[in-house]
Amino acid sequence: MRQPYRIESITLRDIGVFENTRFDFPSIETLEADEKKAEIHIFNGPNGCGKSTLLYALAASFEPMNYSTLIRLRYRSEKSRVDFKFANMAGRYGISKPETSDGVYGNCVALFDNDSHFFGFESGWQSDFGEYTRPFNNNEKFTSKRFKFSAFAYSGHRSPQSDFAISAIQEIKDSPFFHALSFDKTVRPNILAQWIANNRTKAALAKDDGEVGEAKLYDFSLNEISQFIYEVCGIRAEFKLKRSPLEVSLSIDGLSIGFDALPEGLKSIICWVADLALRLEAIPWHEERDIFSQPIVLFLDEVDIHLHPKWQRRILPAIQTLLPNAQVFVSTHSPFVVGSVEDAWVYRLPDPQQMICRDPHLPETIQPTPSSAGKSYQLILDEVFGVPEQFDVETEKQLDEFYRLRQLVMENKTDDTELRALANTLTQKGEEVGAIVSMELRQLARLIKQG
Structure with missing residues (x-):
């Protein structure tokens, strides 16, 4: 439904x-x-x-x-x-x-x-x-007020500035709707780092108090993001909060890496999906359910x-x-x-x-x-994209010329000297284009023989 x-x-x-x-x-x-x-x-x-x-x-x-x-x-x-x-x-x-x-x-x-x-x-x-x-x-x-739905917009044109610094564990008071539809300004790296640090801290405190169920709630969003990263990138990533210095990092296959050192593609994915999660988590929803x-x-x-x-x-x-x-x-x-x-x-x-x-x-x-x-x-x-060509621009030009010469040979308007020279050039480009040229030459030979 x-x-x-x-x-x-x-x-x-x-x-x-x-x-x-x-x-x-x-x-x-x-x-x-x-x-x-x-x-x-x-x-x-x-x-x-x-x-x-x-x-x-x-x-x-x-x-x-x-x-x-x-x-x-x-x-x-x-x-x-x-x-x-x-x-x-x-x-x-x-x-x-x-x-x-x-x-x-x-x-x-x-x-x-x-x-x-x-x-x-x-x-x-x-x-x-x-x-x-x-x-x-x-x-x-x-x-x-309770919200029945919400909307968010993100741009992939550039990754956000890597300002992931945090100075303390403190509550986030920014609205979950602030710049939520601005595309380039939607991701807020400093708030994102603060949210990760807060959730990791609250989960640790809940576990220390024996509140295992509450700890799972704090870990839920970050665990879902980690699973999302694995499904897209095939990377086992876990969010970490280091004590000294106080900073957020990512453990990738057991190796701790700061956000600044992450590949741009991975950073882009983490930023928008984590920003979405922190906004979803902060919204007072009309219906109680998994935030995602x-x-x-x-x-x-x-x-x-x-x-x-x-x-x-x-x-x-x-x-x-x-x-x-x-x-x-x-x-x-x-x-x-x-x-x-x-x-x-x-x-x-x-x-x-x-x-x-x-x-x-x-x-x-x-x-x-x-x-x-x-x-x-x-x-x-x-x-969908209107690109019928299979090869690079220069190879496509040479193939077009090959087909033009092939037609002239088939119509007895020229000999096959120039055609075979071009066929040799194309064959040297690689197996795939070579197979196409060989097939066309064999077909041409059969047609000439039948004629």
Whole structure:
């Protein structure tokens, strides 16, 4: 059964490369009634096609007043606006009030039901995100507002500055919603280090007091993150708190390594998934359950950055398992990511040199296709990324010339001297291209003999 807190559609008008473009986000179709896995939507396409713009627009739907700077920079005219549907309610935000009186003012969101009855800004989920923008006290969580869902956004474009220093064991008072949708600013390394240190300290104190069950609760999130790292990277990693000097480190296969010395790909994974965990742990949820099973919407821009192809193949399946009630939107340039997961949707965005939609009154819908699990990476490169070539640029040019000469020989327009010289050059490049050339020459010889 799908969780109700999900984005159902979005339409971007006069924003970035989008003139008037709609995206529908269907739920997973093939799940069994009792099966749980994250719902994943994958955006891919050429550089500049609008993948990040689309993610920024989706994220800003949850807090346009505070988090829409990234999308506002992409507004193109006074008609720029975003229409979306979330949890069976419609919303809109944009640069100015439309001519029609439909309740949209400036950058605020108007909310409607299915009959287009206007509810207003405060009646929607937006007020939930504004609840804890002030300093956050964890002691309030048992008496304060409860949250039915939340949303978070992370960027893979750069790893955060390695400020993992801690000076003392102290409670974190920052809001779990602060910069939660800012992409580049979401990860807070110093708070992340503080959270790891706090949990390790509390677990040790609980064990010292004989409270084994409570100690397991403090260890739960970090153990889940360690398991996630193993599923993606194949590395046994354990978070440690050193006493002298007081600092957080990582034990990798028994070797203690500081965060600064970690590979960029591993650091990137740890930072966003651990930051997500500490935010989930701090939120007072409406329903008591494993924090990773809470209903969330997650945005990951360039999820494959810094990751080896082996890790790119594993990242989405690991996310599907870790976050069973999440709706996840990711952008990627990697065929290994696109071909890694079942029960997901892929959206191929058009080349930015082409006009996406010329009719301002009729939005073009980008249709999703089922993910490419079970297909070869060469087929994914061809069908999804539009890259039919198998070899490097120079070899492809030589193969094109080989096929041109082959055709001329077959038509008796030239002898095969030049063809065989080029075939010899290609054969020396490697076994794979050599096998192709040999097969073509044998076929040519049979055709000439038959003729």
